[in-house]
Amino acid sequence: MFAVYAESFSTDDPLSGLVLGERPDPVAEDGWTIVDVKATALNHHDLWSLRGVGLKQEALPMILGCDAAGVDQDGNEVVVHAVVSDPSWQGDETLDPKRSLLSERYQGTLADRVAVPTRNVVPKPASLSFEEAACLPTAWLTAYRMLFTQGGLKPGESVLVQGAGGGVATALIALGRAAGLRVYATSRDETKRARALELGAHEVFETGARLPTRVDAVMETVGRATWSHSVKSLRPGGTLVVSGTTSGPNPDNAELTRVFFLQLRVIGSTMGTQAELRSLTELLDVSGVRPVIDRVLPLEKARDGFAAMAGGDLFGKVVFTR
Numbered sequence: 001m002f003a004v005y006a007e008s009f010s011t012d013d014p015l016s017g018l019v020l021g022e023r024p025d026p027v028a029e030d031g032w033t034i035v036d037v038k039a040t041a042l043n044h045h046d047l048w049s050l051r052g053v054g055l056k057q058e059a060l061p062m063i064l065g066c067d068a069a070g071v072d073q074d075g076n077e078v079v080v081h082a083v084v085s086d087p088s089w090q091g092d093e094t095l096d097p098k099r100s101l102l103s104e105r106y107q108g109t110l111a112d113r114v115a116v117p118t119r120n121v122v123p124k125p126a127s128l129s130f131e132e133a134a135c136l137p138t139a140w141l142t143a144y145r146m147l148f149t150q151g152g153l154k155p156g157e158s159v160l161v162q163g164a165g166g167g168v169a170t171a172l173i174a175l176g177r178a179a180g181l182r183v184y185a186t187s188r189d190e191t192k193r194a195r196a197l198e199l200g201a202h203e204v205f206e207t208g209a210r211l212p213t214r215v216d217a218v219m220e221t222v223g224r225a226t227w228s229h230s231v232k233s234l235r236p237g238g239t240l241v242v243s244g245t246t247s248g249p250n251p252d253n254a255e256l257t258r259v260f261f262l263q264l265r266v267i268g269s270t271m272g273t274q275a276e277l278r279s280l281t282e283l284l285d286v287s288g289v290r291p292v293i294d295r296v297l298p299l300e301k302a303r304d305g306f307a308a309m310a311g312g313d314l315f316g317k318v319v320f321t322r
């Protein structure tokens, strides 16, 4: 089958290890199913994999991709949950020490077909296209858990979203607005700030600019470049939820004095549970909120999508279709 896979790692030139070509068809073990992929989406995780972050040399060649929407062996339209926990694990799959994401231990979704545990498929609402549904398993699920589970945000509260153009960030803005939050967003780019306003942000700011008022929570995926500003933007007792470090994991100033003096809560967040993915699909079905898609490309043009993400030249998701 046709697939997009990592053959080698490079920190400086991640696309050098990216290959588009033939890979063996997946085989479904007991308790697994095969999904015919109709649409799949790109995540920064795929670039990290090509840099050798989170993926082991001995796992190569590895088909990339965590996100897929397609049709299972029984003909059902489904969305794939990318968090694969141990079969014996009960409860929150993201907390299983043995869990992995598709494309880390098991082959990923940038392919004609993907094998997944049967419990990892969730019904796709008819109101969502395959392209829209393909955006949910990683970026949108991460945003959902950051806001509502880890952030515990309630209607009427305020949130700052850093780095407005990212896949997670656009989801945070759209979901935050739909949930009745006051949404502030930052971006380095004027055009992206304007797009963030259209998407639902109440106010937008240049990266690092002082906000008119301190917020209840900050959603952080940028890391080093925005960390200090995130801490300084919180009200006493506020919550900083972090799920990514696109600009690097080591901030120049961790602002620890502020963290303890203002009794801030710093909470990590990764992906989400299968139950949260179901809730997210329901939320989109009833609210009419839809993922922001920067571009849709045939999977054969995947290299163009990877290059756009590596260049930071995106607003929302890159989706590949079969």
Ligand SMILES: NC(=O)c1ccc[n+]([C@@H]2O[C@H](COP(=O)([O-])OP(=O)(O)OC[C@H]3O[C@@H](n4cnc5c(N)ncnc54)[C@H](OP(=O)(O)O)[C@@H]3O)[C@@H](O)[C@H]2O)c1
Binding pocket: 043, 044, 045, 048, 138, 139, 142, 162, 163, 164, 165, 166, 167, 168, 169, 186, 187, 188, 189, 192, 207, 221, 222, 225, 226, 243, 244, 245, 246, 247, 269, 270, 271, 309, 312, 314
């Ligand atoms: N923990 C998890 O489960 C999980 C899930 C999904 C993603 N993530 C992580 O979250 C991060 C975001 O991923 P993504 O796929 O949404 O998109 P992304 O392409 O990594 O995010 C791009 C955004 O980051 C901002 N940015 C990048 N470098 C910056 C810098 N030097 N200064 C300020 N802003 C900068 C940009 O915002 P502007 O251009 O608008 O300023 C850009 O739009 C990644 O690191 C990813 O690995 C984690």
